[in-house]
Amino acid sequence: MIKITNIPRWLAAFILIAAASVIPAQNAHAAPAPSMPIYRFENFTAANGLPNDHVYAVLVDGERIWAGTDNGLALYENHAWKSYGTKDGLAHRAVISLALDKRTGDVWAGTMGGLSRISGGRIDSYTQLNSGLSNNVVYGVSIEGEHVWVATAAGACMLNTRTGQWSLYNERNTPMVEIWTYGVSATPTKVYYAVWGSGILELDQKTGRWDKYEDPDSENELVLFKDQGLIHEIVTSVSYVDNILWAATYFGDSRYDGRYWHNFLTKDSGLPSNFTNYLKGVDANRAWFCTDKGLAYYDGVNWAVYRPSLKDGKPEMTVRDAAGMVTPVAVTSAPAHNYILGIDFQGDDIWVATAKGLSHGIRLKR
Amino acid sequence: MISRRQLGYGAMLMALALIGFGLWTDGPKHVSADSGENYASPLEMLFSPDGSRLYVLCQQSEEVRVLNAANHALIGKIAVGRVPRGISLSPDGQRLFVTNSWDDTLSIIDTRSLSVVATWPVGLEPSSVVEDRVGKFLFVANRISNDIAVLNAQTGEEVKRLLAGRGASYLTLSPDGSRIYATHVYPNPPRVPTEMDNRIAPESEITVIDAARAVVLDHMPLHHIAGVFHLAFSKDGRLGVVAEYHPKNIIPLAHLEHGGAFAYTLTVFGADVGKSPVEVPLDELERYAARPFGVAITPDKSRIFVSCSGSEIVLAIDVARLLRYVHAHPGPNVQDLGASANYVMARINVGHDPRGLAMNGDGSRLYVANRLDDTVSVIDTHSNRVVSTVAMDGPEKITPMRHGEQTFYTARYSFQGQIGCATCHIDSTFDGLTWNLEPDGFGRNTVDNKLIEGVKNTEPYKWNGGNPNIPTECGPRTEKYFWRSENYDDLTLADLTMYIRSITPRPNRWKLPGRDMTPAQERGKAIFEREVDKFGNPIAEANRCSYCHSGPKGTNQKLFDVGTRKVNDNNTLLKSSPLTNIALTAPYLHDGSAHSLEEIWTVYNHTDKHGRTNDLTKDELNDLIEYLRTR
Numbered sequence: 001m002i003k004i005t006n007i008p009r010w011l012a013a014f015i016l017i018a019a020a021s022v023i024p025a026q027n028a029h030a031a032p033a034p035s036m037p038i039y040r041f042e043n044f045t046a047a048n049g050l051p052n053d054h055v056y057a058v059l060v061d062g063e064r065i066w067a068g069t070d071n072g073l074a075l076y077e078n079h080a081w082k083s084y085g086t087k088d089g090l091a092h093r094a095v096i097s098l099a100l101d102k103r104t105g106d107v108w109a110g111t112m113g114g115l116s117r118i119s120g121g122r123i124d125s126y127t128q129l130n131s132g133l134s135n136n137v138v139y140g141v142s143i144e145g146e147h148v149w150v151a152t153a154a155g156a157c158m159l160n161t162r163t164g165q166w167s168l169y170n171e172r173n174t175p176m177v178e179i180w181t182y183g184v185s186a187t188p189t190k191v192y193y194a195v196w197g198s199g200i201l202e203l204d205q206k207t208g209r210w211d212k213y214e215d216p217d218s219e220n221e222l223v224l225f226k227d228q229g230l231i232h233e234i235v236t237s238v239s240y241v242d243n244i245l246w247a248a249t250y251f252g253d254s255r256y257d258g259r260y261w262h263n264f265l266t267k268d269s270g271l272p273s274n275f276t277n278y279l280k281g282v283d284a285n286r287a288w289f290c291t292d293k294g295l296a297y298y299d300g301v302n303w304a305v306y307r308p309s310l311k312d313g314k315p316e317m318t319v320r321d322a323a324g325m326v327t328p329v330a331v332t333s334a335p336a337h338n339y340i341l342g343i344d345f346q347g348d349d350i351w352v353a354t355a356k357g358l359s360h361g362i363r364l365k366r
Numbered sequence: 367m368i369s370r371r372q373l374g375y376g377a378m379l380m381a382l383a384l385i386g387f388g389l390w391t392d393g394p395k396h397v398s399a400d401s402g403e404n405y406a407s408p409l410e411m412l413f414s415p416d417g418s419r420l421y422v423l424c425q426q427s428e429e430v431r432v433l434n435a436a437n438h439a440l441i442g443k444i445a446v447g448r449v450p451r452g453i454s455l456s457p458d459g460q461r462l463f464v465t466n467s468w469d470d471t472l473s474i475i476d477t478r479s480l481s482v483v484a485t486w487p488v489g490l491e492p493s494s495v496v497e498d499r500v501g502k503f504l505f506v507a508n509r510i511s512n513d514i515a516v517l518n519a520q521t522g523e524e525v526k527r528l529l530a531g532r533g534a535s536y537l538t539l540s541p542d543g544s545r546i547y548a549t550h551v552y553p554n555p556p557r558v559p560t561e562m563d564n565r566i567a568p569e570s571e572i573t574v575i576d577a578a579r580a581v582v583l584d585h586m587p588l589h590h591i592a593g594v595f596h597l598a599f600s601k602d603g604r605l606g607v608v609a610e611y612h613p614k615n616i617i618p619l620a621h622l623e624h625g626g627a628f629a630y631t632l633t634v635f636g637a638d639v640g641k642s643p644v645e646v647p648l649d650e651l652e653r654y655a656a657r658p659f660g661v662a663i664t665p666d667k668s669r670i671f672v673s674c675s676g677s678e679i680v681l682a683i684d685v686a687r688l689l690r691y692v693h694a695h696p697g698p699n700v701q702d703l704g705a706s707a708n709y710v711m712a713r714i715n716v717g718h719d720p721r722g723l724a725m726n727g728d729g730s731r732l733y734v735a736n737r738l739d740d741t742v743s744v745i746d747t748h749s750n751r752v753v754s755t756v757a758m759d760g761p762e763k764i765t766p767m768r769h770g771e772q773t774f775y776t777a778r779y780s781f782q783g784q785i786g787c788a789t790c791h792i793d794s795t796f797d798g799l800t801w802n803l804e805p806d807g808f809g810r811n812t813v814d815n816k817l818i819e820g821v822k823n824t825e826p827y828k829w830n831g832g833n834p835n836i837p838t839e840c841g842p843r844t845e846k847y848f849w850r851s852e853n854y855d856d857l858t859l860a861d862l863t864m865y866i867r868s869i870t871p872r873p874n875r876w877k878l879p880g881r882d883m884t885p886a887q888e889r890g891k892a893i894f895e896r897e898v899d900k901f902g903n904p905i906a907e908a909n910r911c912s913y914c915h916s917g918p919k920g921t922n923q924k925l926f927d928v929g930t931r932k933v934n935d936n937n938t939l940l941k942s943s944p945l946t947n948i949a950l951t952a953p954y955l956h957d958g959s960a961h962s963l964e965e966i967w968t969v970y971n972h973t974d975k976h977g978r979t980n981d982l983t984k985d986e987l988n989d990l991i992e993y994l995r996t997r
Binding site: 088089103104105106117119120121122123124125128129130131132134135146154155161162163164165166167168170172173 | 489511525526527528529555557571573574579581582583584585876886949961962964965968969984985988991992
């Protein structure tokens with residue numbers, strides 16, 4: 001540590017001036033922006049009940065928490081974990097996406113070997129061999145009424161649970177160029193697919209017509225004009241809520257209101273990284289971003305980032321306000337890992353899937 | 367039971383006529399032997415809440431008959447839809463619900479005016495209905511769509527579908543009204559990854575539904591069970607009882623005398639039983655209790671009654687003794703043919719094909735619907751004797767067709783009364799099981815049981831085409847390899863043959879009205895009928911779908927090698943299977959190794975022998991299957 005008494009006054013003055021110019025990025029004032037939530041994170045790993053530390057997806061079903069892990073589907077209920085694997089009928093041990101049918105209570109799990117339906121403890125699995133499922137690697141699943149919309153490594157598809165009919169969507173019947181679909185968000189009016197290398201596909205449920213949103217700058221990482229369109233072609237996740245489309249890519253994120261795009265990059269937002277694995281909109285203005293360098297929350301104006309410090313691993317929370325002022329917030333816990341893969345909400349709490357465990361963010365009252 | 371005398375000269379003349387018209391040779395000509403008789407065929411019954419009325423659901427006359435419960439006088443008849451199967455009352459008794467299984471509708475009957483006031487669409491082949499206690503939801507079990515439709519009880523609007531067992535058919539409301547229990551008649555599809563091994567014990571379930579939230583709470587497993595029927599609770603809700611079949615299809619069906627076909631059992635569960643359900647056999651050493659169907663428990667929980675349709679009896683079971691046995695023998699009991707002597711009090715003879723049971727309010731009388739006798743037996747539950755038989759005002763004459771149907775549903779011809787045709791062909795369909803039958807020896811030629819709807823004019827029969835016609839299939843073969851106890855006389859075999867040939871396929875639910883098709887079905891049809899593959903190469907005639915599966919029933923009735931022979935199969939050549947209602951009849955292929963239509967081609971058609979399909983994309987294969995589902 002430098003003792004200020006041992007250096008020349010002119011140098012000390014220079015240091016202070018220089019520091020003052022830097023401090024806006026790391027403001028030391030204690031109070032965060034009032035609306036940004038603070039959490040105490042309780043982390044679950046294989047050491048305390050999860051079947052595996054690698055948690056790809058998390059789903060909240062009332063008081064029950066489902067976690068898709070690298071070694072099975074885990075259910076947290078009454079303070080205990082229970083695991084389901086292939087011996088129970090799960091399509092594959094690696095569960096990479098989850099969705100809840102709120103009407104029936106059934107859970108749908110996308111795995112690396114098919115799609116599984118969990119109903120009252122019974123698991124039925126659909127694969128590319130035993131059903132009309134287009135491909136076994138199910139990156140995303142979303143429930144809309146009696147329809148199960150699925151994003152796979154070889155196209156999109158939809159199961160009508162009433163008729164048992166599968167409908168496949170790929171380069172032959174949609175404007176999809178690449179067929180590697182990575183995420184899906186389905187509502188009664190619109191269905192959106194995140195397509196790796198092919199932007200976002202939109203199905204208008206009323207007309208049955210498909211449309212496509214692409215990066216105006218194509219696949220290069222240049223952004224010639226800000227907010228010109230989708231930030232990048234490699235789309236990893238979509239979330240359609242309150243008529244607002246939120247989209248995550250590995251090169252920044254986007255918000256689309258049907259007319260205007262607004263893009264988020266680290267250089268002009270509070271995103272901790274442009275590499276976003278998953279995102280989930282809360283409403284038209286608020287969303288959570290799961291990046292490779294921590295979990296970010298955007299309330300429409302301000303940003304908060306929750307993570308173990310990239311430097312020393314200590315719990316860290318920062319808040320960035322509309323003016324770009326970044327404020328550290330003293331916290332004692334953080335998500336289990338920086339590499340965030342999924343999130344879901346339980347009232348004011350959050351559950352976070354990370355590469356090294358599942359985290360329960362318990363919101364603290366101010 | 368019908369006697370030879372009752373059949374009389376008319377039947378003899380009819381038999382001669384059949385021979386004359388070529389039916390005996392199973393030829394294409396068909397004569398009606400029903401003489402226009404319209405039997406009632408009572409299937410299910412229930413009492414009005416005040417006990418003054420008995421509602422009888424008559425399946426063949428497609429109506430509800432309303433009887434005065436005191437004197438059994440007919441109060442009225444209400445016409446409903448096609449092939450009604452389930453009946454229930456609203457809690458206040460003002461609305462009567464009937465599921466019309468061939469119309470996919472629910473009839474809502476006003477019990478004051480005795481008229482249908484609404485007809486609501488429901489799922490595919492609705493088979494049972496129950497309303498919750500507060501009049502919020504109606505639950506309908508759909509046999510073909512394998513689910514429970516949840517309807518707004520006031521408007522009929524469907525709210526959602528709940529996943530149930532395959533062939534969901536019977537619903538029961540728990541005594542406290544908090545739970546719905548659903549059973550199903552076909553075994554669930556295997557939930558293990560597809561392998562070459564198709565010898566998997568059947569699994570069934572009781573689906574438990576939260577009545578208030580209309581969500582599935584549990585799927586109570588019923589191991590080794592295929593065919594689950596009515597379920598009943600004791601009034602205090604502490605004892606649940608369900609009637610079921612326990613097939614022994616994993617072992618060779620060596621001989622009936624070794625008990626190698628079916629056991630008929632109850633599973634009992636609830637607080638009186640303990641933590642785990644217990645399966646208990648109903649059969650005796652020399653007399654089986656074939657095809658248990660209806661269950662009723664006396665209000666004082668002293669006795670359970672079970673209708674056994676194949677044995678044409680009702681069993682009376684002492685509950686206290688049953689529970690003592692269950693607590694002493696909580697493990698598997700199905701092999702113990704001496705077990706039932708511990709708790710079965712009486713075997714009460716009733717009519718042909720006894721099905722639904724209804725007990726009056728104080729439990730003193732049990733009513734039994736004898737479906738193929740057009741009668742209702744009234745049993746004094748204290749003496750366990752039939753005290754009266756109520757005629758359903760049906761034709762007195764027993765036509766050859768009716769006699770054939772009675773023959774199909776009875777188990778009397780088989781050794782110890784173990785099985786009948788309807789044991790494996792539930793409600794004249796199939797059972798979803800694969801069997802290793804005796805004629806080929808132990809461990810040889812595992813075969814999938816086939817649907818017999820529309821079986822007329824699809825000879826030869828058996829997968830290897832070994833039987834030239836139905837009389838051979840159902841006569842000498844069945845007598846030799848199944849019944850082993852008694853043969854059919856010529857007239858009975860002729861009548862049975864006539865009945866089997868008359869079994870009409872259920873309406874195909876995937877076929878649009880007229881000749882319309884969905885775009886996917888159209889595309890699939892083109893693939894089915896194509897003569898050139900995607901590379902422009904001609905497809906050999908015997909390698910086209912439309913050649914082997916030609917004609918209205920989807921079979922050219924010839925034998926082919928489709929590359930599915932296994933090491934335990936004697937035959938390479940297999941008969942091209944009809945496609946009638948093919949969507950319903952999993953598993954597939956001769957040995958049931960394909961658990962879904964897709965697997966026929968994704969798993970078992972490496973060499974393109976079962977049609978040229980390996981040039982198809984996944985979309986195109988899905989289209990082909992969409993077309994097949996319309997057949």
